[in-house]
Amino acid sequence: xxxxxxxxxxxxxxIFDEKEIQEFENTFLKLCKMQIRKLNLKIKSSxxxxxxxxxxxxxxxxxxxxxxxxxxxxxxxxxASNKKLLEISNKLLKSNNSSNIISGPNIFINFxxxxxxxxxxxxxxxxxxxxxxxxxxxxxIFEDRTKKNSIAIKLNSHKQNWFNFSEYQGxxxxxxxxxxVQYEIPENFVKKYRTIIPKVKKNEGLFFDRKIVHxxxxxxxxxxxxxxxxxxxDYTNDMTLSANWADIxxxxxxxxxxxxxxx
Ligand SMILES: O=C(O)CCC(=O)C(=O)O
Ligand SMILES: [Fe+2]
Numbered sequence: 117x118x119x120x121x122x123x124x125x126x127x128x129x130x131i132f133d134e135k136e137i138q139e140f141e142n143t144f145l146k147l148c149k150m151q152i153r154k155l156n157l158k159i160k161s162s163x164x165x166x167x168x169x170x171x172x173x174x175x176x177x178x179x180x181x182x183x184x185x186x187x188x189x190x191x192x193x194x195x196a197s198n199k200k201l202l203e204i205s206n207k208l209l210k211s212n213n214s215s216n217i218i219s220g221p222n223i224f225i226n227f228x229x230x231x232x233x234x235x236x237x238x239x240x241x242x243x244x245x246x247x248x249x250x251x252x253x254x255x256x257i258f259e260d261r262t263k264k265n266s267i268a269i270k271l272n273s274h275k276q277n278w279f280n281f282s283e284y285q286g287x288x289x290x291x292x293x294x295x296x297v298q299y300e301i302p303e304n305f306v307k308k309y310r311t312i313i314p315k316v317k318k319n320e321g322l323f324f325d326r327k328i329v330h331x332x333x334x335x336x337x338x339x340x341x342x343x344x345x346x347x348x349x350d351y352t353n354d355m356t357l358s359a360n361w362a363d364i365x366x367x368x369x370x371x372x373x374x375x376x377x378x379x
């Protein structure tokens with residue numbers, strides 16, 4: 117497993133029981149329906165495809181809030197404390213540390229034909245510049261993502277550090293208030309790397325290196341796709357005393373001291 121990770125910079129492993137994921141899906145669906153009711157709207161269907169499409173169109177921010185609620189629900193926390201998630205991550209991080217820090221779950225929704233909720237090429241290293249030892253885990257929910265519909269990964273891109281990026285809000289070159297903030301590595305910098313789209317099943321996790329360059333897909337069908345992401349951090353040698361995984365340098369807000377004792 118570790119050898120595969122070192123060679124390919126990612127691995128796919130089964131993590132969750134079907135039941136745990138189903139519980140989470142049901143909770144998310146309920147929270148979306150709660151938002152719809154609060155907005156004085158009505159929908160008959162209880163299919164996540166219809167519910168997410170409807171809520172997303174009527175009030176995108178309310179859908180985003182439902183995601184945050186689901187992340188912080190009891191079943192959300194249960195997923196974050198899954199033993200396999202920690203065990204596999206510990207092996208990859210070469211750390212035997214039960215005090216590792218888990219961030220997530222975070223729900224990613226991918227609407228086809230839409231400029232919202234999608235990331236262009238980036239690496240997690242850019243988002244978490246103070247963090248030196250963590251692994252990113254991406255897990256489909258509601259359905260498998262095995263038909264060239266997971267995420268795009270640049271093979272071998274983990275062999276270099278990625279510190280330079282273009283920062284903007286939008287997607288596809290356009291500003292949009294519902295788009296995500298991008299810390300984008302321009303296409304030009306990654307075109308020499310081969311793109312692959314791994315096959316990941318529901319209940320599995322795609323574990324990948326913090327340096328690997330990846331992006332959301334822009335698929336032209338009518339489906340809404342859902343995934344969870346987690347990050348498992350070993351803070352042992354990070355040059356900060358902050359608990360915040362997104363501790364940011366350059367603005368004098370990072371929590372450092374002279375001669376911090378790390379390797
Ligand atoms: O699911 C997506 O579209 C993007 C996922 C991603 O960037 C991540 O998990 O770090
Ligand atoms: Fe990412």
